[in-house]
Amino acid sequence: MENTNQTLLDVRDLRISFFTDEGEVRAVDGISFSMKPGETLAVVGESGSGKSVTAMALTRLVPSPPARYLGGEIIFKGRDTLKLSPEELRRVRGAQISYIFQEPSTSLNPVFQIRSQIAEAIELHRRDVKDVDAEAERLLTLVGIRDARLRMGDYPHQLSGGMQQRVMIAMALACNPSLLVADEPTTALDVTIQAQIMELLKELKQKLGMAIMLITHNFSIVADIADNIAVMFRGKIVEYGPTQRVLHEPQHPYTKALLECIPRLGAHKHRLKTINHAEIEAALGR
Amino acid sequence: MTAYIIRRLLTVIPITLGVLLLVFFIYRVIGGDPAARLAGKNATPQKIEQIRKQYGFDKPKFFNWQEAAKTGSPAAAFDSQFWHLVGQFAQLDFGKSLQSNQRISRMLADGVVPSLCVTTPIFLVELSVAIALALICAFYRGTRIDRTFVVVSIVAMSISGLVYIMMGQYFFAFRLRWFPVWGFESPAFLLLPVAIGVIAGIGGSLRFYRTIMLDEMYQDYVRTAFAKGCSQREVLFKHVLKNAAIPILTNVVVAIPFLYTGSLMLESFFGIPGLGRMTVDAIYTGDEPVLFAMVFIGSVIFVIANLVTDLLYTWADPRIRLQ
Numbered sequence: 001m002e003n004t005n006q007t008l009l010d011v012r013d014l015r016i017s018f019f020t021d022e023g024e025v026r027a028v029d030g031i032s033f034s035m036k037p038g039e040t041l042a043v044v045g046e047s048g049s050g051k052s053v054t055a056m057a058l059t060r061l062v063p064s065p066p067a068r069y070l071g072g073e074i075i076f077k078g079r080d081t082l083k084l085s086p087e088e089l090r091r092v093r094g095a096q097i098s099y100i101f102q103e104p105s106t107s108l109n110p111v112f113q114i115r116s117q118i119a120e121a122i123e124l125h126r127r128d129v130k131d132v133d134a135e136a137e138r139l140l141t142l143v144g145i146r147d148a149r150l151r152m153g154d155y156p157h158q159l160s161g162g163m164q165q166r167v168m169i170a171m172a173l174a175c176n177p178s179l180l181v182a183d184e185p186t187t188a189l190d191v192t193i194q195a196q197i198m199e200l201l202k203e204l205k206q207k208l209g210m211a212i213m214l215i216t217h218n219f220s221i222v223a224d225i226a227d228n229i230a231v232m233f234r235g236k237i238v239e240y241g242p243t244q245r246v247l248h249e250p251q252h253p254y255t256k257a258l259l260e261c262i263p264r265l266g267a268h269k270h271r272l273k274t275i276n277h278a279e280i281e282a283a284l285g286r
Numbered sequence: 287m288t289a290y291i292i293r294r295l296l297t298v299i300p301i302t303l304g305v306l307l308l309v310f311f312i313y314r315v316i317g318g319d320p321a322a323r324l325a326g327k328n329a330t331p332q333k334i335e336q337i338r339k340q341y342g343f344d345k346p347k348f349f350n351w352q353e354a355a356k357t358g359s360p361a362a363a364f365d366s367q368f369w370h371l372v373g374q375f376a377q378l379d380f381g382k383s384l385q386s387n388q389r390i391s392r393m394l395a396d397g398v399v400p401s402l403c404v405t406t407p408i409f410l411v412e413l414s415v416a417i418a419l420a421l422i423c424a425f426y427r428g429t430r431i432d433r434t435f436v437v438v439s440i441v442a443m444s445i446s447g448l449v450y451i452m453m454g455q456y457f458f459a460f461r462l463r464w465f466p467v468w469g470f471e472s473p474a475f476l477l478l479p480v481a482i483g484v485i486a487g488i489g490g491s492l493r494f495y496r497t498i499m500l501d502e503m504y505q506d507y508v509r510t511a512f513a514k515g516c517s518q519r520e521v522l523f524k525h526v527l528k529n530a531a532i533p534i535l536t537n538v539v540v541a542i543p544f545l546y547t548g549s550l551m552l553e554s555f556f557g558i559p560g561l562g563r564m565t566v567d568a569i570y571t572g573d574e575p576v577l578f579a580m581v582f583i584g585s586v587i588f589v590i591a592n593l594v595t596d597l598l599y600t601w602a603d604p605r606i607r608l609q
């Protein structure tokens with residue numbers, strides 16, 4: 001177990017496909033990356049590039065069928081999650097690896113109170129907690145919800161999008177995970193709320209020290225939170241390295257194209273570039 | 287809330303009025319004079335005229351303008367066939383059957399018990415079995431088990447109810463003597479019709495509830511529940527079932543008025559003296575008062591059932607508020 005100090009997660013040559021009527025869709029096509037404890041890895045790529053499937057696969061959350069896990073390893077804390085039993089997997093999900101998603105409004109269960117949704121997360125993995133309500137209140141306060149005790153009786157639809165995402169984060173942190181997977185956590189939110197949620201994630205990372213896998217299609221939010229960046233294109237990681245290096249000396253044409261898509265202040269006279277897929281395909285040698 | 291319920295119950299008035307108007311229109315306006323039918327084939331014109339007077343068929347159909355003009359009182363305009371019917375029904379007096387001359391309230395009271403004895407067990411068994419099987423399909427979604435259930439239910443749905451009845455009566459009742467063939471004397475007489483009712487209906491119900499459950503399985507909150515570490519069982523029974531309760535409730539409550547009307551086919555084939563058979567007989571013999579009464583009570587139950595659905599919604603779905 002010595003190596004857990006250096007490596008939290010080591011994904012090697014992971015391959016996942018969907019077999020549909022039109023044939024095989026290689027959602028994840030042989031990707032490798034690793035994360036250290038406390039590290040923040042940003043996974044960037046346009047929609048459909050396989051980011052979510054990669055993230056969900058970490059705890060085998062992609063349902064199979066329709067997906068097929070064709071190969072590779074996901075070594076988390078020294079054990080391959082692809083080889084765990086369903087029972088063992090459930091003890092990883094939400095406890096050691098937890099998730100927040102793009103649409104907080106639909107990701108919370110509409111017919112249960114906030115209290116019971118957070119309580120469920122606590123009760124699933126922390127049998128020792130006596131006062132579940134108090135613990136839920138602590139978590140809600142931690143993610144910056146004022147009057148937490150009052151809000152616990154609310155149903156999701158009574159909260160704003162930003163508040164809903166905070167509840168999702170509180171739920172994800174209920175068991176002090178070593179890895180928080182945030183799959184486009186701000187995409188569905190207003191710009192000002194986006195900034196608040198990113199600020200909160202940074203703050204929580206400092207306070208709790210968990211690793212974060214931040215998935216986004218938007219380069220502009222990763223610069224001041226990510227340690228490393230992996231750029232995904234069509235199921236492959238086409239560029240992978242330290243944040244500053246990727247942002248300032250991108251090697252791959254797709255990364256360059258993505259970076260040129262970021263609107264900058266004062267540059268509004270130029271038309272925003274669109275990505276020329278043919279050029280990138282050519283660069284990939286396909 | 288009370289105000290809401292009262293407001294909703296008051297809709298019973300326009301709805302039953304509209305429904306009565308419709309059946310009245312079909313039978314008295316399009317269908318013609320019932321007196322000639324009642325009097326029989328070789329009746330004299332005097333006899334028909336006498337029946338017409340006796341039942342009030344000689345009055346105008348909707349408004350008695352003549353009488354109103356004569357007496358100068360607008361109320362007299364309501365001295366017509368339709369408004370007499372409405373006045374009578376408003377006091378829950380359904381009159382007498384044209385065929386048997388029995389009081390219709392008596393006939394309804396006698397028929398409702400056999401009808402409910404057949405429809406209620408079918409309804410409850412079918413509902414619980416279909417929901418249980420739908421949960422199994424959701425559990426094994428996309429696998430061979432789920433597909434097998436779908437195929438079997440489509441086959442079961444495509445076979446006519448008549449086939450089930452005749453096979454059941456021939457093999458299980460007549461040849462094997464497991465059940466009585468015909469009649470309504472003891473609970474044993476209910477077994478075969480109930481079993482057939484369930485088998486004939488389960489395919490459609492299963493497909494309906496399976497669709498509801500599967501729709502829920504692909505919702506984002508289910509992904510969240512799995513990501514938290516919930517087991518399939520916890521996801522299905524806690525998260526999915528409570529959300530699915532909303533469409534399930536609608537389906538269930540909408541079916542309740544049909545419990546009362548009884549099963550036309552099962553009652554006729556198994557000789558069960560229920561309201562279904564009574565209605566069929568009334569249609570054949572043109573026994574209008576019986577049909578009017580059935581339709582009237584049916585629409586009252588319908589309004590109440592709909593109100594109950596909406597009240598249950600507020601319990602099942604916190605997003606819904608009544609006003």
Ligand SMILES: Nc1ncnc2c1ncn2[C@@H]1O[C@H](COP(=O)(O)OP(=O)(O)O)[C@@H](O)[C@H]1O
Pocket residue numbers: 018020025026027045046047048049050051052053054066
């Ligand atoms: N349930 C599914 N069935 C078939 N194909 C799927 C399914 N889920 C994802 N895919 C495919 O896998 C690829 C990667 O999807 P995803 O990981 O969701 O992309 P993103 O980078 O936008 O998160 C896409 O091409 C998508 O069409």
Ligand SMILES: [Mg+2]
Pocket residue numbers: 048051052053183184
């Ligand atoms: Mg995605």
